[in-house]
Amino acid sequence: MQRINDKTHNRHWIYLDDNDVPVLLPCLYNRYTTLNGLSVVHEKVKNPETDQFDFQFKEIEIGEDAQYVRGEKVGVFLEWLEDYSKGSDHPLLTLDNHTALPAEYMNTFINEHLVHTIEASEVVVNRAVMSLQSYYNWLSCFFDMPYKKIFLYSENRELVRSNSKSKLIIKYLLPATRQLLYANTNSLLEEIVLRNGGELGCRTQENQGFYLQDFKADGSTQKGLLSLFKEMADNPDKEEFEYHLASFHAKYGSKRKLYIERAHLNLMKRYYEQERPKTDSIQFLVSSSPNDTFGTGIGKQYGTQLFSRVLKKVRKLIQENPEAYAGYQELDKALSYHHLRHSFGTDIFYEACQKAKKSYESITTESAVYIETARRLGHKVDSRYSNQTTKVYIHACGQREQLLKEVVHG
Structure with a gap:
């Protein structure tokens, strides 16, 4: 698709698909916004009769700059969605169907693509949130479409602030740093979830993709963890085991193989035998919290919340015992679970460069090194x-080398 800021005829942003046919509703939204100078907000209002709070849509006046920004950011989102949908097998994930998609996709655009992939500044992210809220509120207000909650996740706020600074935070975690984080978890479940990010490259929600029993996915029966435990027992010299991450758990619907090392799989086996609650849940990783989630599969954001808690604990340890932890890298409070995955990807990229005897600065998107890294990460x-x-991985390889020098030379 393409987006055009047509100042001559329409006097607003228009969006065309690959056949040069206007994408109707976004074009109508921009006409409404530009010609009326209005935007739709969703606000909480107190009912004076009941003292209860209700939510309602309200039109507010906006200036020319705000009109332009809303049109631009909606267009950027639609371009991203078109690109995102090409890698998915989901029949409903199309540009034409963008109005009916759940808020998960808008929030993925904001919290993964803008925040982590392109490392957008706080201003850019806030403008995107405001613009998508305005567009989808307009759809709800005038076309009775379900309201969508679109927002920047709380765990990403520090990160977007750091993206705005001239000196970005170091987003690569050395292997020793990752081990320190794993060592400061409170259970086998917590350690496995963090290791899944740092050793397998899992996204936080992909922790839901581990199953105890064999399961059907992507056209065939896949091995569950019980089958891998048996395979490990039958093959005492085998050091790596394949697990199929199903397309319905992976971003972009990109199924992929996870290569679990023997020590990691042994940890999973210990969790199953010693800690996992007795439950009918088909998920391997389940909650052991003494509340209404006990015995149910962990949530999509479990890894994110866990990482935040462990990071805070480790930062405090380092600050209170500087001599004991003198050899460790500094940990910024803006780090997130995603950086475990990012560190894993950087290691894959760097090691592939070493194996191919190529400088990481020379790698392009056509390189076998990049393609293999993308395959391992589901990109x-x-x-x-x-x-x-x-570019992100090339930059991260530079950070990796610099960190290793600092640790070696103090």
Whole structure:
């Protein structure tokens, strides 16, 4: 698709699909916004009769700059969604169907693509949130479409602030730093979830993709963890085991193989035998909290919340015992679970460069090194954002080398 700021005829942003046909509703939204100078907000209002709070849509006046920004950011989102949908097998995930998609997709655009992939500043992210809220509120207000809660996740607020600074935080975690984080968890479940990010490259929600029993996915029967435990017992010299992460758990619907090392799989086996509650849940990783979630599969944001808690604990340890932890890298409070995955990807990228005897600065999106890294992480290699992703890993390799020098030389 393409977006055009047509100042001559329409006097607002218009969006065309690949056949140069206007994408109707976004075009109508921009006409409404620009010609009326209005935007729709969703606000909480107290009912004086009941003292209860109700939510309602309200039109507010906005200036020319705000009109332009809303049109631009909606267009950027639609471009991203078109690109995102090309790698998915989901029949309803299309540009034409964007008005009916759940808020998960808008929030993925904001919290993964803008925050983590392109490292957008706080201003850019806030403008995107405001623009998508305005567009989808307009759809709800005038077309009775379900309200969508679109927002920046709380765990990303510090990160977008750091993205705005001239000196970005170091987003690569050395292997020793990751081990320190794992060592400061309170249970086998917590350690496994963090290791899944740092050793397997899982996103936080992909922790829901581990099953105890064999399961059907992507056209065939896949091995569950019980089968892998048996395979490990039958093959005492085998050091790596394949697990199929199903497309319905992976971003972009990109199924992929996870290569679990023997020590990691042994940890999973210990969790199953010693800690996992007796439950009918088909998920392998389940909650042991003494509340209404006991015995149910962990939530999508479990990894994110866990990482935040462990990071805070480790930062405090380092601050209170500087001599004991003198050899460790500094940990910024803006780090997140995603940086475990990012560190894993950086290691894969760096090691592939070493194996191919190539400088990481020379890698392009056509390189076998990049394609293999993308495969291991479930990235798309034909995305319009591939170059940006490659740059992120090249930059991270530089950070990796600098951190290793600092640890070695003090």
